[in-house]
Amino acid sequence: MTIYKTTKYILLLVGSLMLNITWADDGSLFMLVGNCMGCHGPNGVSLGPATPNIAGMNPSTFVKAMEEFRDEERPSTVMRHIAKGYSDEDFQTMADYFVKQAFIPYQQTVDADKVKKGAKLHQKYCQKCHTNSVHTIVGSTNLAGQWMLYLQFTLVDIYTGVRDMPIRVLQIVENMVQLEGIESVDNLIHFYASQTEHK
Amino acid sequence: MITRRNFIKIATGITAAGLSGCSNFSIATAKKRVIVIGGGAGGATAAKYIRQVDPSIDVTLIEKNRYYYTCFMSSSVLSGERKIDSIKFSYDGLIKRGIKVVHHLAVGIDPITKTVTTQNGDIFYYDRLIVSPGIDFKWDTIEGYDKTIAKTIPHAWDSGYQTITLRKQLEAMKDGGTVIITVPHKPFRCHPAPFGRASEMAQYLKQHKPKSKILILDANEKFAQQKLFIQGWKKLYGYGTDNSLIEWYPFSDGGGEVVQVDAKERAIYVGPFEDQHQADVINVIPAQKAGKIAFTADLVDETGWCPVNQKTFESKRHKDIHVIGDACIASPMARSAYAANSQAKVCAVAVVKALQGEEMGTPSYLNACYSIVGKDYGISVAAVYRLEGDKIKWIRGAGGLSPMDASAEVRKREMYYAHSWFKNITYDMFR
Numbered sequence: 001m002t003i004y005k006t007t008k009y010i011l012l013l014v015g016s017l018m019l020n021i022t023w024a025d026d027g028s029l030f031m032l033v034g035n036c037m038g039c040h041g042p043n044g045v046s047l048g049p050a051t052p053n054i055a056g057m058n059p060s061t062f063v064k065a066m067e068e069f070r071d072e073e074r075p076s077t078v079m080r081h082i083a084k085g086y087s088d089e090d091f092q093t094m095a096d097y098f099v100k101q102a103f104i105p106y107q108q109t110v111d112a113d114k115v116k117k118g119a120k121l122h123q124k125y126c127q128k129c130h131t132n133s134v135h136t137i138v139g140s141t142n143l144a145g146q147w148m149l150y151l152q153f154t155l156v157d158i159y160t161g162v163r164d165m166p167i168r169v170l171q172i173v174e175n176m177v178q179l180e181g182i183e184s185v186d187n188l189i190h191f192y193a194s195q196t197e198h199k
Numbered sequence: 200m201i202t203r204r205n206f207i208k209i210a211t212g213i214t215a216a217g218l219s220g221c222s223n224f225s226i227a228t229a230k231k232r233v234i235v236i237g238g239g240a241g242g243a244t245a246a247k248y249i250r251q252v253d254p255s256i257d258v259t260l261i262e263k264n265r266y267y268y269t270c271f272m273s274s275s276v277l278s279g280e281r282k283i284d285s286i287k288f289s290y291d292g293l294i295k296r297g298i299k300v301v302h303h304l305a306v307g308i309d310p311i312t313k314t315v316t317t318q319n320g321d322i323f324y325y326d327r328l329i330v331s332p333g334i335d336f337k338w339d340t341i342e343g344y345d346k347t348i349a350k351t352i353p354h355a356w357d358s359g360y361q362t363i364t365l366r367k368q369l370e371a372m373k374d375g376g377t378v379i380i381t382v383p384h385k386p387f388r389c390h391p392a393p394f395g396r397a398s399e400m401a402q403y404l405k406q407h408k409p410k411s412k413i414l415i416l417d418a419n420e421k422f423a424q425q426k427l428f429i430q431g432w433k434k435l436y437g438y439g440t441d442n443s444l445i446e447w448y449p450f451s452d453g454g455g456e457v458v459q460v461d462a463k464e465r466a467i468y469v470g471p472f473e474d475q476h477q478a479d480v481i482n483v484i485p486a487q488k489a490g491k492i493a494f495t496a497d498l499v500d501e502t503g504w505c506p507v508n509q510k511t512f513e514s515k516r517h518k519d520i521h522v523i524g525d526a527c528i529a530s531p532m533a534r535s536a537y538a539a540n541s542q543a544k545v546c547a548v549a550v551v552k553a554l555q556g557e558e559m560g561t562p563s564y565l566n567a568c569y570s571i572v573g574k575d576y577g578i579s580v581a582a583v584y585r586l587e588g589d590k591i592k593w594i595r596g597a598g599g600l601s602p603m604d605a606s607a608e609v610r611k612r613e614m615y616y617a618h619s620w621f622k623n624i625t626y627d628m629f630r
């Protein structure tokens with residue numbers, strides 16, 4: 001099941017989505033979250049493969065991520081600087097905004113064979129927490145339909161210990177790589193990227 | 200300056216507006232009119248968001264060119280990593296959003312009658328005007344350099360044709376040739392960019408013409424992200440050795456302002472002693488000031504840039520006219536596309552709220568800027584700002600550079616993030 005879709009498809013969707021922005025308030029909200037969109041795309045729907053899609057992101061995960069960036073507990077390029085510029089209240093405001101935005105996955109080219117293998121790996125190692133691989137579940141980030149390059153960054157960081165994770169998560173990833181080989185990481189990435197139908 | 204021809208245009212405009220309600224000249228209707236001059240990083244963003252937030256506002260964008268070529272990522276055209284078409288944007292996206300796009304040069308602004316005149320003689324009325332014209336060059340500071348000479352000795356500080364010319368010259372240069380980049384005194388558009396450009400040129404030369412050299416003659420003593428650039432140059436281009444692809448000369452040591460260009464000899468004269476330099480490819484980046492229309496319309500002060508209320512970006516010199524982007528004085532914010540985009544959003548709110556007769560909320564400003572130093576090698580700078588009193592202030596601690604001595608993986612990611620950013624920010628501006 002290889003998925004090919006043109007860029008146009010997503011641009012159209014995003015285009016129509018953008019029209020929903022209004023400022024019911026005094027514009028403060030827009031001026032705050034508008035700054036995120038330069039890198040994270042319209043309403044958090046990233047069009048670039050390295051920057052994660054943050055539309056529809058679970059709010060507590062969002063806030064936690066910002067706190068970790070601020071406290072430099074999570075690897076990043078610019079986020080460790082940027083997160084320091086906002087209050088806890090700002091984090092919450094941003095989180096509440098982005099969770100309301102529709103997550104529009106980018107149709108990426110995936111390898112059908114890897115997707116199949118990845119599905120099995122997901123079932124075996126990840127599903128217990130990342131139910132259905134759907135992005136909306138509590139405690140999960142947007143995994144399904146997320147950018148492959150970003151998923152790769154994240155998994156590599158977890159596996160190499162660059163990113164501090166609960167020991168349980170690290171063990172699962174290490175365990176998976178040991179038993180299934182390093183290519184299992186790639187297979188998982190292809191699987192998640194293929195999950196563009198959100199339930 | 201209402202000529203007979205224009206008067207007729209305006210008059211017919213009124214009638215048309217009465218019928219359709221969507222003319223530029225809709226003075227007879229209650230529709231509020233916003234005009235934006237300059238469809239670049241700042242102006243395109245402002246036009247888009249004003250229209251989106253309040254579709255009852257009539258937004259007209261006056262932009263002299265049919266296509267916008269970004270300066271940002273133009274250095275990747277010089278390295279050959281990108282084709283020029285990947286940095287070319289049309290205004291169709293904005294037109295689809297209901298913005299009227301007029302491709303003419305704005306030549307006059309009358310703050311009393313609240314009108315803008317374009318070169319072809321058309322007159323446009325506004326309730327609020329946003330001016331985002333970018334930069335102009337201080338041509339008269341360099342003897343023998345002007346727009347015509349710039350066709351063969353490019354500045355490429357405007358993108359498009361200039362960028363293509365510079366790329367072609369690099370391609371035509373022999374292995375072992377010399378490239379000179381001159382850096383004007385600060386402030387100028389995008390302080391790290393001359394060094395990003397040198398880097399990306401070196402990336403190309405390293406692969407195709409490794410015996411060549413790039414000399415950077417700087418009118419300043421220091422440059423943006425200097426340590427990071429130099430660390431990258433040492434790693435990638437042998438900086439500091441005899442075989443270095445890049446050599447940098449600060450003001451006090453062989454650098455300086457360009458005082459003269461001799462196009463026939465392909466020579467430039469630089470610094471207080473007017474040292475002569477010849478090279479195969481010369482890239483003169485002249486000293487800068489706000490875009491021309493800002494001068495014509497009396498929006499600049501003695502610095503050559505436009506003083507504004509930093510909350511609303513309304514000009515301190517003329518009411519109901521806002522200036523954003525490179526042309527405005529928003530320090531400590533950099534002159535960058537991200538900064539212009541961020542200012543445009545704040546300005547859009549200010550304009551809409553003013554037209555609605557309401558108070559605007561708390562502004563928030565951001566800048567993030569990536570530079571590509573070489574293959575799989577990027578660096579960045581970011582900063583968050585807020586309003587304190589009536590000034591934009593950097594939020595202490597909320598900003599900084601990529602770390603020194605970072606791993607190859609980190610540098611590679613910054614390169615990917617740079618291109619990702621470009622996709623998203625250009626969508627935010629033009630789509």
Ligand SMILES: Cc1cc2nc3c(=O)[nH]c(=O)nc-3n(C[C@H](O)[C@H](O)[C@H](O)COP(=O)(O)OP(=O)(O)OC[C@H]3O[C@@H](n4cnc5c(N)ncnc54)[C@H](O)[C@@H]3O)c2cc1C
Pocket residue numbers: 236237238239240241242261262263264267269270271272273274303304305306331332333334355356357388389392393396490491492523524525526534535536537538539567568569570
């Ligand atoms: C080599 C280089 C690399 C750069 N890299 C980056 C980067 O990586 N990241 C970053 O954030 N920034 C970067 N920048 C800076 C960025 O390009 C500028 O800061 C940004 O374009 C400023 O936006 P602006 O709206 O002020 O001006 P511009 O984007 O220049 O837009 C001005 C527009 O107004 C039009 N115009 C001007 N006068 C008139 C008139 N009278 N009538 C009609 N139209 C008019 C022009 O045609 C133009 O389209 C770089 C710049 C350079 C030169």
